[in-house]
Amino acid sequence: MATATETISNLASSTATLRLRRQAEGENKPTDGPYRYAHLLPHFSADRYPLLEPFDHVDPGVRALALPSPRAFLDNATRVDELTPNLGTEVTGVNLAELDSSGRDQVALEVARRGLLVFRDQQDFIDRGPDFYREWGRHFGRLHIHPTSGHPAGYPEVHLVYRDANSTFNFEIDESITTTSWHSDVSYELQPPGLTTFFLLSSPDTGGDTLFTSQVSILRRLSPQFIAFLRTLKAVHSGIEQADFSRSGKRGATVRREPVEHVHPVVRRHPVTGEEALYVNRQFTRRIVGLKREESETILKFLFDHIDKSADNQARVKWRPNTVVLWDNRITAHTAIVDFKETGERRHGARITPQAERPIPALDGLDLSA
Ligand SMILES: O=C(O)CCC(=O)C(=O)O
Ligand SMILES: [Fe+2]
Numbered sequence: 001m002a003t004a005t006e007t008i009s010n011l012a013s014s015t016a017t018l019r020l021r022r023q024a025e026g027e028n029k030p031t032d033g034p035y036r037y038a039h040l041l042p043h044f045s046a047d048r049y050p051l052l053e054p055f056d057h058v059d060p061g062v063r064a065l066a067l068p069s070p071r072a073f074l075d076n077a078t079r080v081d082e083l084t085p086n087l088g089t090e091v092t093g094v095n096l097a098e099l100d101s102s103g104r105d106q107v108a109l110e111v112a113r114r115g116l117l118v119f120r121d122q123q124d125f126i127d128r129g130p131d132f133y134r135e136w137g138r139h140f141g142r143l144h145i146h147p148t149s150g151h152p153a154g155y156p157e158v159h160l161v162y163r164d165a166n167s168t169f170n171f172e173i174d175e176s177i178t179t180t181s182w183h184s185d186v187s188y189e190l191q192p193p194g195l196t197t198f199f200l201l202s203s204p205d206t207g208g209d210t211l212f213t214s215q216v217s218i219l220r221r222l223s224p225q226f227i228a229f230l231r232t233l234k235a236v237h238s239g240i241e242q243a244d245f246s247r248s249g250k251r252g253a254t255v256r257r258e259p260v261e262h263v264h265p266v267v268r269r270h271p272v273t274g275e276e277a278l279y280v281n282r283q284f285t286r287r288i289v290g291l292k293r294e295e296s297e298t299i300l301k302f303l304f305d306h307i308d309k310s311a312d313n314q315a316r317v318k319w320r321p322n323t324v325v326l327w328d329n330r331i332t333a334h335t336a337i338v339d340f341k342e343t344g345e346r347r348h349g350a351r352i353t354p355q356a357e358r359p360i361p362a363l364d365g366l367d368l369s370a
Contacts, residue, residue, distance in 0.1 A: 037201040037348060040130065042150025042160045042169050049257040054190060055142055057357045061195075061272035064102075064109035071110060073103040087214040087332065088116040088315035096324055097125040097132070104139045107326065111195050112272045115332045116212050118317055122324040126199055130155040133197070133352050140195045141354030144186060147239065147257040148246040152350075156256075159351040161336065165344030179338035180211065182307050183283035184329045185353055188239035190262045193329040194356030202348040203319045207340035210317045210325070213333050215277040217313040218306060219267065230278070231362045233266040233291075235300075236370070237284045263289055263370045265361035270330055276362045277331040278303065289370060307333060330356060 035041075064070045074080055078093030089110070096119050099107065111117050119125075125132075134157050137143050143157040150160045150169050162169045185193050200208075219227060243259035266288065268279040282304040288296040317325055327334060340347065361368065 035202075035346075040152040040158070040160070040201060040348070040350060042162050043153040044150050044254040045153075045156070045256070046254065047156070047256050049145060049147070051258065051260065052189065052191075052355075054358075055355075057141055057191060057194075057355065059108065059112075059194065059271050059356065060105040060140055061109035061112045064105040065272065067102065067106065070106050073099055073106045073110075082114075083116070083118070083315040086217040086313060087114065087212060088118065088317075089114045090118040090120065092120045094119060095124055096122055097128055097136075101139065104136075108140055108195050109272060111326050111328045112270060112331070115214050115216070115328055116315060116317075117326045119324045119326070120320065121322055122199070123322040125324050126201065126322060130158050133158055133350065137197060137352035137354050139354075141193070141356050144189070144193055144353040144355050145257075146186070146353070147259065148242055148255055157352065159353055161349040161351070162347070163338070163341070164346040164348075180308070180335040181283055182213070182304070182333045182335045183281045184215075184279070184333050185351075186239070187264065187279070187281055187284045187329075188237040188242075188260055188262055189355065190260070191355045191358050192237075192264075193353045195326060195354060196329050197324060197326050197352040198349060199322075199324040200319050200347065200349045202346045203321070204340040204343060204345035204347055207337070207343075208319060208345075208347045209337050210319070211314055211335050211337060212317065212327060213307055213310065213314045214331065215279065215307075215333055216275050216331050218310060219276060219278040221306070221310065221313070227267070227276075231265075231267045231276075232366070234263050234289045234361075234366065234368060235266050235280055236261055236263055236286045236289060238286045239284070242284075261286075263368055264359045265363075265366055265368065267362040268330060268359040269362050270328075271357055271360060275331060278307075279330070279359055280304070281333050282307070329353075330359070 073094060076093060077091050081090045083090055130152055134143060145156045146159045151158050185196060238261040239259035243255045246253055246255050264279055266280055267276050269276055280300060280303050285300060288299060
C-alpha cells in the first residue's frame with residue numbers, strides 16, 4: 001500500500017509526464033519560454049465594416065453526394081470511432097491539410113451527416129498558419145468576419161477565443177451557476193455558418209473540453225404534434241446584446257459592424273441531407289414571432305432547458321494537442337466548458353466560420369418576413 005507521500009509523488013510525476021508528452025506533441029506552456037503562437041493572439045482593430053451583403057451559397061457537400069465513394073477521404077484512416085450513435089466521429093490518421101477539393105467536399109458531407117468530426121494529429125494543418133486557415137475555410141463558404149471578437153493582426157476572418165491568468169476573451173464568467181452557454185455561432189446573421197473549423201493552439205492540462213449537441217436528435221425527442229407546431233414558427237435571433245457587451249468596455253471594446261437581428265425558422269432543413277433540426281439557442285434567440293410574450297418565453301425556456309439537460313444527445317470533445325474539430329452549425333449547438341479558471345492556464349482557440357444558406361424552413365412556404 002502506497003504511503004500518502006508516495007501517492008503525492010506518483011501524482012506529481014504523472015503530471016510531469018503528461019506535461020512532457022504534451023510538449024513533445026507541440027504544446028507550449030507559458031513557463032516554456034516565448035509563446036509560439038504569439039502572432040495569433042487576439043488583436044482588436046478599430047476597423048469598421050459595412051453590413052454583410054447576401055450571397056449565393058453552394059454547399060460543397062452536394063458535390064460529394066454525386067461521388068461513387070463519398071467517404072473515400074477516410075480510406076487511409078487508422079481509426080474511425082463514433083463518439084455517440086447520433087453525433088460525432090473521431091478520426092485518426094487522416095491529414096486534413098492534404099485533402100484535395102474532392103476530399104474537402106466529402107468532409108463537408110460527412111460533417112453534415114455526423115454533425116461533428118474530431119481529427120487528431122493535425123500538426124500540419126495548425127503549422128500552416130492563418131493564410132492556410134483562410135484558404136481551407138473558403139472551400140466551404142464565404143468567410144464570416146466577426147463583428148466584435150479578437151483576431152490575429154491582419155486576419156479578421158480568424159475568430160479567436162482566449163483565456164489566461166490575466167485576461168479572458170470569449171470566456172467571461174458572469175453570475176450564472178454554470179459556465180456553459182449553448183449556442184449556434186452567430187445565428188443572428190441572415191446567412192449563419194455551416195461547416196465550422198475550430199482548434200486549440202494552447203489548452204489546459206485538463207479541463208476546457210467542448211460540449212456539442214445534435215439539434216436533429218433534440219428535435220426528434222419531441223412529440224409529433226409539438227414538432228408540427230414548431231415547424232410553423234419563426235424566431236428572432238439578435239446580435240445586439242453581444243455588441244452591447246463589447247460597447248460596455250468588455251471583450252476588447254470593439255464593435256466593427258453594427259449588430260443585426262434576423263428571423264429564422266424554428267425548425268430548419270439541411271440543404272444536403274434534408275434533415276430537420278431545431279434552430280433556437282439560448283445565446284442569440286430572443287422571441288418567437290407572433291406569439292404572446294409569455295407564450296414565447298415559456299416555449300423558448302422549455303426548448304433551451306431541453307438542450308441543456310439532454311446529455312443523451314450530446315458528445316464531449318476532450319482536447320489533445322493538434323486536434324482540429326469540425327461541426328455543422330446548422331444542425332448542432334455547442335458550449336465551451338470553463339472549468340479550469342483557477343489554474344490560470346492558457347486556452348487559446350481559433351475558428352474559421354464559413355457562412356452558408358439562409359435557413360431553409362421545414363415547411364415549404366413559411367413566410368420569413370418578420
Ligand atoms: O472554446 C470553445 O470550446 C468553443 C468556443 C466557441 O463557442 C466558438 O469558437 O464557436
Ligand atoms: Fe461557438
